[in-house]
Amino acid sequence: MPARRDMLRLGLAAAAVGLALPVRARQAPPAPSGGFISRKLNAPVPGGVAVLSLGDAATAPEASYRDRRVLVVREAGRQWIAVVGIPLAVKPGPQGITLRDAAGARQLPFTVGAKDYVAQHITLKNPRQVNPNPDDMRRIEREMAEQSAAYRAYRAGVTPSNLLLDRPVKGGRLSSPFGLRRFFNGEERNPHSGLDFAVPAGTPIKAPAAGVVSLVGDYFFNGKTVFLDHGQGFVSMFCHMSAIDVKVGDTVPRGGVVGRVGATGRATGPHLHWNVSLNDARVDPAIFIGAFKP
Numbered sequence: 587m588p589a590r591r592d593m594l595r596l597g598l599a600a601a602a603v604g605l606a607l608p609v610r611a612r613q614a615p616p617a618p619s620g621g622f623i624s625r626k627l628n629a630p631v632p633g634g635v636a637v638l639s640l641g642d643a644a645t646a647p648e649a650s651y652r653d654r655r656v657l658v659v660r661e662a663g664r665q666w667i668a669v670v671g672i673p674l675a676v677k678p679g680p681q682g683i684t685l686r687d688a689a690g691a692r693q694l695p696f697t698v699g700a701k702d703y704v705a706q707h708i709t710l711k712n713p714r715q716v717n718p719n720p721d722d723m724r725r726i727e728r729e730m731a732e733q734s735a736a737y738r739a740y741r742a743g744v745t746p747s748n749l750l751l752d753r754p755v756k757g758g759r760l761s762s763p764f765g766l767r768r769f770f771n772g773e774e775r776n777p778h779s780g781l782d783f784a785v786p787a788g789t790p791i792k793a794p795a796a797g798v799v800s801l802v803g804d805y806f807f808n809g810k811t812v813f814l815d816h817g818q819g820f821v822s823m824f825c826h827m828s829a830i831d832v833k834v835g836d837t838v839p840r841g842g843v844v845g846r847v848g849a850t851g852r853a854t855g856p857h858l859h860w861n862v863s864l865n866d867a868r869v870d871p872a873i874f875i876g877a878f879k880p
């Protein structure tokens with residue numbers, strides 16, 4: 587049955603791999619020898635970020651990880667650093683980025699540690715949001731392709747305004763952490779790809795860093811959605827919005843309003859869902875706002 591096959595591909599691939607058997611957190615790997623940003627952002631676990639020092643050459647080295655270009659910035663005007671997003675499905679152990687500079691190409695290894703992600707059970711009144719019908723599936727595939735492209739886009743040479751991000755909404759409890767293994771009406775689906783803030787409908791959503799609006803949509807699962815491209819594959823996505831105040835191509839300053847909190851798409855109530863992506867890997871937004879729990 588094709589629909590079933592699609593469901594497996596869409597819903598279960600990421601959920602089942604590597605996360606089915608939680609492993610106790612091991613000793614955290616040593617922090618890199620870099621500066622403030624490196625120490626704040628380095629959380630090399632599945633769904634985390636590895637910050638790697640790349641030296642102080644005159645021009646930026648080019649880095650890639652799993653066939654995707656990586657964000658490279660100069661930290662405090664000195665060392666180049668690679669800020670690498672680690673997909674949730676990556677298993678703990680040795681990994682590496684590929685560096686290209688005047689001297690040629692070489693591998694730079696790093697180690698991914700383990701992290702526990704707990705399970706969450708959610709009840710949805712609409713069974714189509716658990717097992718979409720064939721028409722829904724066609725729509726979902728189209729929408730996923732569109733959103734995947736927005737995550738893959740890489741604007742080279744654009745230095746993000748800030749890597750330590752502002753909270754996109756004022757106040758609000760962090761209601762669902764990143765990486766939760768989710769069961770909808772008892773059926774396992776994709777793990778939670780972002781961070782939820784419990785705030786009332788209508789709360790303004792502000793750009794956590796400057797960016798260009800790369801995609802706007804109204805999607806089956808995500809509802810009203812905005813993608814904000816901060817540069818070099820560093821992307822924020824906001825969804826379940828009640829209203830969108832921007833359009834594709836708009837430049838939004840840090841703190842600029844992109845829309846309002848809502849409960850559109852697959853949501854049990856009003857909240858902001860915020861994804862952060864680096865090199866096409868969805869990573870824990872809590873890392874960027876100083877709220878990461880190892």
Ligand SMILES: [Zn+2]
Nearest residue numbers: 780781782859
């Ligand atoms: Zn969410």
